[in-house]
Amino acid sequence: xxxxxxxxxxxxxxxxxxTTLAPLALLWWTAVRLAGASPWLAAIPLPxxxxxxxxxxxxxxxxGHGSLFRNARANRGVGFLFGVISGMPQYVWSQxxxxxxxxxxxxxxxxxxxxxxxxxxxSALTSGRQRFYRFKCSVLAAPLAGFIYLIATPRFTWLKGxxxxxxxxxxxxxxxxxxxxxxxxxxYRTRYWKTAREYRxxxxxxxxxxxxxxxxxxxxxxxxxxxxxxxxxxxAGGAGIVLFTVQHNFNYSYASDDEHWDQDTGAIEGTSYxxxxxxxxxxxxxxxxxxxxxxxxxxxxxxLAECHDEYQHVFPSVTRLRLCEVLGALKCILWDKHAQRIIxxxxxxxxPCDVVARA
Numbered sequence: 187x188x189x190x191x192x193x194x195x196x197x198x199x200x201x202x203x204x205t206t207l208a209p210l211a212l213l214w215w216t217a218v219r220l221a222g223a224s225p226w227l228a229a230i231p232l233p234x235x236x237x238x239x240x241x242x243x244x245x246x247x248x249x250g251h252g253s254l255f256r257n258a259r260a261n262r263g264v265g266f267l268f269g270v271i272s273g274m275p276q277y278v279w280s281q282x283x284x285x286x287x288x289x290x291x292x293x294x295x296x297x298x299x300x301x302x303x304x305x306x307x308x309s310a311l312t313s314g315r316q317r318f319y320r321f322k323c324s325v326l327a328a329p330l331a332g333f334i335y336l337i338a339t340p341r342f343t344w345l346k347g348x349x350x351x352x353x354x355x356x357x358x359x360x361x362x363x364x365x366x367x368x369x370x371x372x373x374y375r376t377r378y379w380k381t382a383r384e385y386r387x388x389x390x391x392x393x394x395x396x397x398x399x400x401x402x403x404x405x406x407x408x409x410x411x412x413x414x415x416x417x418x419x420x421x422a423g424g425a426g427i428v429l430f431t432v433q434h435n436f437n438y439s440y441a442s443d444d445e446h447w448d449q450d451t452g453a454i455e456g457t458s459y460x461x462x463x464x465x466x467x468x469x470x471x472x473x474x475x476x477x478x479x480x481x482x483x484x485x486x487x488x489x490l491a492e493c494h495d496e497y498q499h500v501f502p503s504v505t506r507l508r509l510c511e512v513l514g515a516l517k518c519i520l521w522d523k524h525a526q527r528i529i530x531x532x533x534x535x536x537x538p539c540d541v542v543a544r545a
Contacts, residue, residue: 239422244471250280291452332423
């Protein structure tokens, strides 16, 4: 299956890039022009800006896997570009995302964007903290999560880490004046990046993005630009988080501990097939075929549907989720470590008190 479909095509990749960037630029131009007449009119193209932003993040994700193009340099360059557009340092993000792929279904190692709690951890919370956890994982909080994930956190971690780096270099330079600045920098440790290459990508992503913020504010007006930008990126980010979550958090999803984990089982039973309308598959670059994607991230998005259609007889145990079932899947936010599966809060609450206490 992988041999047949893991074949990237540069022409197809660049076509997808063009059909994303050109409409996105036109929609932004339209929104700014409409805002000049009335701020409320800018809301007309906003849903489409959000959809194309989601598509841009999907293409960035694929560049991180090196599967959008056959050419590695094209993957790096386009990935950086879409990382700027989406507000996420692409290389750093891809390293974390590849960790998820390497441990999919192993909930001792990776628990998703909402850091899914085990039953034990949830039961230990106060009732107020339990309510907050349920709200945090709900669709209502998704735009706020998108704002934090794509706009706030990448800027904050870069600034905080950079200030820490400068302070570290200054202190080390006073105590060891003979060492070079580069040597002092190499001794700095932070949880925000692991290598000098990751920091360089964070640095350039933020410098380019902040420069674009200044230019767009000058061209469009600060209020107009940031209203459109914050709303579109936050909602797109929230939609992406919801999309990612329900592809791994659904009723009775495979959720193993480290000792019993099997990678292929995680791809088949711990990953859903999100059945979407064709137009929404286009905007999400076929990421609904997530079981195929987790079996091999080297299969490009434009081959996922065909691969699924040919080999769907191999995947009878893959959970199918329809769009109308997404909200229900979002309620599956607890890890039953004893049963090695994901369950909903409602199922947890239906359990007898003695069972819950033992959990």
